[in-house]
Amino acid sequence: MTIFTSPKIACFGEVLIRLSAPAGERLLSSPALSTHVGGAELNVASALAAYGLPARMISVLPDNALGHEARREVAGRGLDVQHLTHASGRLGLYFQEPGSDLRAGNIVYDRADSAFAKITPNAIDVDDILEGCNWLHISGVTLALGEDVANSAIKLAQAAxxxxxxxxxxxxxxxxxxxxxxxxxxxxxxxxxETATVVMGNDFDLMKVLNEPKARATRSLHLADTALATFPRLRAIASAYRTVERNEKHRLRGELVTRDMRAQTEEIILENVVDRVGGGDAFAAGLIASFAKELAPEIILDHAFASMVLKHGWRGDATRSTWEEVATFDLAAGGDVKR
Incomplete structure (x- = not known):
């Protein structure tokens, strides 16, 4: 894998508005919903910018007041927005009804016919988008939006x-x-x-592309080994595991497998989760930033895991932590005040 000292990381995906009901309320029984600008790839890009890495957001926003306001929000996070374009359509939304104790939360998507969902492979100028970049990040959320969007993402990844x-x-x-x-x-x-050098997923994700029976999809790392043998460009597979005991109490664990090493974190228990949304994106951002900063392999997982853990203390889709907070995070110290 090629690692650069000053990478520009391009993130391709939809910019969304999240509307959340207050804890303990139904969506339509609340007189007010809180709003957050997010989306899987934007969450990663926002974290990377916060971690001191130049990041570019590639997306399509509606050409209306809401779309232009979203652009200002993205630019305000320190991201390169020259490839954040505007077109006809609407802004994708999703609604969150938070869980409480043993009552599970729920997500309702309202993303059909958004400006981004109308993108086609012919509209993707890969040379222009990737100019000056040496890393590209895409998530399965983008592929799930429709055939044209999926093929657009694949075209971009293949060019990279x-x-x-x-x-x-x-x-x-x-x-x-x-x-x-x-x-x-x-x-x-x-x-x-086939294009990826770093993948975030677990055995149940890898099973979808490796034609492996469910009986072999365990957490034994077998499928990570199989994936590394199957895809020559692949260099690392990272996994974040979550067990939810109740809405506010989660158990988290991380794993990293490369061609030369395997590493696992200790399981930790979070007793008072503020907001779980974007935890996986923070894990991805910590992983990418650690590779880009040329850290030792044994440190990469620790920083990715710290990035994810810290996100659970921030409300909203994207983490607000700094790289210093990630790099100096001491799990044993917990939330003690730094003096």
Missing amino acids: ARNDIDVSFDFNHRAKLWAAWGGEPAPFLKQMM
Whole structure:
């Protein structure tokens, strides 16, 4: 894998507005919903900018007041927005009804016919988009939006691979989005895996592209080994595992497998989760930043895991932590005040 000292990381995906009901309330029983600008790839790009790395957001916004306000928000996070374009359509939304104690939360997507969802491969100028970049990040959420969007993402990733640009791919499986258009994930996921150098996913994700029976899809790391043997460009597979005991109490663990090493974190327990949304994106951002900063392999997982853990203390889709907070995070110290 090629690692650069000053990378510009391109992130391709939809910019969304999240509307959340207050804790303990139904969506339509609340007189007010809180708003957050997010989306899987934007969450990663925002974290990377916060971690001191130049990042470019590639997306399409509606050409209306809401779309232009979203652009200002993205630019305000320190991101390169020269490839954040405007077109006819609407802004994608999703609604969150938070869980409480043992009551599970719920997500309702409202993304059909958004300006981004109308993108086609012919509209993707890969040379222009990737100019000056040496890393590309895409997630499975983008592939799940429809065939044209998926093929656009794959076209961009294939161009990156041809130009020896690192590609990170987070499976981020969203069954509701695939089902909305009857998409079959496996063929699209396999094409992305063929371009990727770093993948975020677990055995159940890898099973979709490796034609492995469910009986072998355990957490034994077997499928990570199989994936590394199957896809020559692939160099690392990272996994974040979550067990939810109740809405506010989660158990988290991380794993990293490369061609030379395997590493696992200790499981930790978070007793008072503020907001779990974007935790996986923070893990991805910590992983990408650690590779880009040329850190030792044994440190990469620790920083990615710290990035994810810290996100659970921030409300909103994207983490607000700094790289210093990630790099100096001491799990044993917990939330003690730094003096």
